[in-house]
Amino acid sequence: MSDVTEIIKKQINQSGKKREVLLPILQSIVERDHYLSSESLLQVAKSLDISAADVYGTASFYSFLETNKKLGKYVIRVCKTIVCDMQGKREIIEAIENCLDIRIGETTRNNKFSLLYTNCLGWCHKGPVMLINNEVYTELTPDKVRRIINAYKQNKQEEL
Amino acid sequence: MSKNSLKRLDIIFAPYSTSPYKLLSELLKKDKDAIIQELIESGLKGRGGAGFLTGLKWKLAKEAKGNEKYVICNADEGEPGTFKDREILSQVPRKVFSGMALCASIIGANKGIIYLRAEYNFLKKDLQKEINIFEAEAKKLNLDFSIEIFSGSGAYVCGEETALIESMEGKRGEPRNKPPFPVVNGYLGKPTVVNNVETFVSARMVCSIGAKEFNKFGIHGQKGSKLFSISGDTPKGGVYELELGLTVQDLVDEFGDGDTKAVQVGGVSGFCVPRKSFAKRTIGFTGKFTGDSLPTGGSIMIFNSSRSMYNVLHNYLDFFCEESCGQCTPCRVGVQQLLLGIEAIKANNKPSSYLKTLVKLADTMRVSSKCGLGQSIANSFQSIVEEFTEEIIY
């Protein structure tokens, strides 16, 4: 696991060494590493002089701050809340599962993709919806999803 | 009700005037107490959920003692079926900033924070650009007010204002005990106004057109207008600005797919209205059954007759099981019991009479939970269970 001191330093220089920078720091680490390793958490705790347990407890509260396992480079979050559920979330999940050969909650062997559920993404009128990292994809159909995933597989997501 | 009782407006998303912060510069010259008075007279209530009088909130924050104060724009928009704040922030962010700046000048704050949910991270870049423009403009106006974006990390409960503040302080998003309220003891213990994105825009609107004009909007005795996010079984999902006082029937006529069986008003924390009550239920902030008619965030989810209300309820309860902060007993354990309970009834492991026990439990959750999340689970639970009992049991 690469070092997180740079990230921490940057945030502390920007806003000071105080508790309020904890979440921005954790977010930046997740942005880069896609999860919080125990080493990263320890380092954050040390730098902010907060107990490690406290840092962990805080991080684990938030569903976008993964603490338990390393996620892939692209984290796919499919909305499972009611409107998307009605609009065919099931088929979307199945399409992705087949396309990546993983089940929901898993990460591909090459560490490129993780597939997770999430709650309402705020695009209900255009469901089903998913996020891939920070990008939103709406009005999904199994076909559309396959196209999107394939583009990511070939690193051509910009063309989408 | 006739179709034309539903009136659409186009004020919130109307394009800016030629010079973007002209209105703000004029408003800043007005007497602060007069603005508060105007807001109170307009009856403008928060657009985020609880429906607290905005003018009064600002007044309390103005009166609160503190060398530092904060203005927080709640853009956590996590209520299922709500997406109007995202639209506002991507289409007319300057109106939001103006509202925040106005509030800041009134209460005496010079720091504003937009709490943006993680799911809206893609908005950050454009918003930051707009903030830079705003800050340059503010300098010209001699306004000591800066705006920052604070990203959420994925937790619905952080939309609750005190949880939001905890989260900004770098802690778990667990709602606080109230009192004290944020207007007295908010972010970092300082007086803080937390308002919904739309509230800031509406406040700006009221100040610009005046309480009188604002109160001309609205039908059936309700005053003002607000945004509605329409989704579900509708061919016309999207964000609409509608006059308050409309009935659920009006909505169904306009947006339904011809086969509407139920409408969820106010998101999963709101009420489910069955077909037979469509005409009776008006949507607004006042009246005898405010609870029933409260639009909260303005989420309207339409279900047609192909939907199983058991599945709908199950999905809601699943949502709450995950999104409750988990600190208080009635909410944390209660919602698990509701979910397990309806599953057991469905599977015939519990008699249908157990539903009555669950309805009573929901009452307890409503009166004894620590925050709005746990308190409002009963809304959807009871309205669905009572109106669609058969579907839940069999």
Add this chain to the structure above:
Amino acid sequence: MLTINIDNVPVKVEEGTTILEAAQKIGIEIPTLCHHDDLCIAGNCRVCVVEEKGKNTLTASCATPVIEGMKILTHSAKVQTSRKHIVELLLSEHDEKCTKCYKNGNCELQDLASKYTVGDYLFMDLCEGKEYKIDDSSPAIQFDPSKCVKCQRCVRTCSEIQGVNVITVAEKGKDMHIQTFMGLPLNNVPCTNCGQCVNHCPTGALTERMYYDEIWEAMGDDSKHVIVNTAPSVRVALGEMLGYPTGTRVTGKMAAALRQIGADSVLDTDFTADLTIIEEGHELLQRLKKALVDKEDVSLPMITSCSPGWIKYIEHMFPYQLAHLSTCKSPQQMFGALAKTYYAEKMHLDPKDIVSVSIMPCSAKKFEANRPEMHSSGYQDIDAGLTTRELGHMIKQSGINFLDLEPQPFDSLMGESSGAGVIFGATGGVMEAALRTAYEVVTGRQVPFDNLEILPVRGTDGIKEASIKIEGSLPEWNFLEGVELKVAVSHGLKNARIIMKQIEAGESPYHFIEIMACPGGCIGGGGQPIPTNAEIRKKRIESIYEEDRNMTLRKSHENSEVKKIYDDFLKEPLGEKSHKLLHTSYTKRNKF
């Protein structure tokens, strides 16, 4: 003053009073669970809800300050239903096995259940099918998540009182639970073993590690010689578990009960407390001499080392400041080392047949007894450290009628003690005892305080300071003439942190500091009877001082058995034997 009305009774209270406090004032009981007088208000269990007239929702009485004119109902139908539901919800999430539970009979959840839920349970069992893993990795405390009601009292204790923060609330919603960093076992995190979390836990989720089964076995084994030493703070607290009012002194009855349940010899930790004073006092004087006369670079201030929770804390949190610690072992470990050497020799016993048990107010002593370096006698010096609570249980299990027991004295050889040894149990006590002796060693006169009571170091302030000017010193000590000896006393590890930060910054003005891990000192230890709170601590402290006042022997250096052990065995303070048996060294540990 505000006037409010509770159950139609008017009550006048100060602004800022909570509804709960106002109700208590007029004797109305409102049930609570997450609330604890020692801790900040959480307001999360909701057991304490009451009805406020004019409001639809109920109000958490522990978390809500009164407002003029408020009308409160504490047991309206609405309140009753909610309360019953809430208690049942707690039970549904709780793996209830009272008959097998250590806290049976002393459990707040059980009390609530017996009062507020009658008949069949309404709700479904949420524990079914769930797997719970008990964490018994630590020699001192253990955690059984199946009994946890998520009141967060432990989390608040560890952070607010101790500033250690090794337990936290993790995840949210239905998955919310209590755990350590990444769920590491408790022996793998910087837990001090102080047991304060255990003392504040309302249920059987957090308990000390219990060792009494092994002790029963040893007591029943004729080939074993079981000797017990009892810490000073146990005698003022044990009675609470056995039917006496808070703070009753039961020294003699305790000795009698121990003998009756099978101890071969009942001795007193106070004896080694007195010994600690002699060793530690000389160590301090030696350090001062090195600093003032030899101009050597010695670590001052010197800090006491009798609280093993504190020792573990400094090892983790300030590993580069260990030189400030006195090298003296705690009285428990001095006792252990001597039991299997001096005592064995005098009593003609083979040390391998001795089972040395201590009764302590503390769970950290369990960890301390298990430290690998605590084998100076060639054996594990202390075989088991039991808490006051465990002893209480043993006495109950034995069926002894404690109330009717005739008090008995301690056995001799290591059973005599002075009042100075007794006050070790209260915050400031070690300091007071040390000053009584050191001042007299240096000046040949008694400390200049009425009746030997050094009031500035007494009391419950988190950090106390005092200074004594040394005048008229004996020739041997005249380098101290005119020196203003500055001392400080702190209790509760949160306060220790303040003291240590000062030392770290090189700004500490003191020569000698007493630090105790637990609030109030040992009388408020993690192993003491539950409940323990400010009021109870105060009563126990009063009893400790009363015990001291009633003793003829008030100074450690006057203890005749202490004199004897130097004459017969140790020879001189800080001598070779002392070094081997009574002093120790410390380990740098990881902070995170």
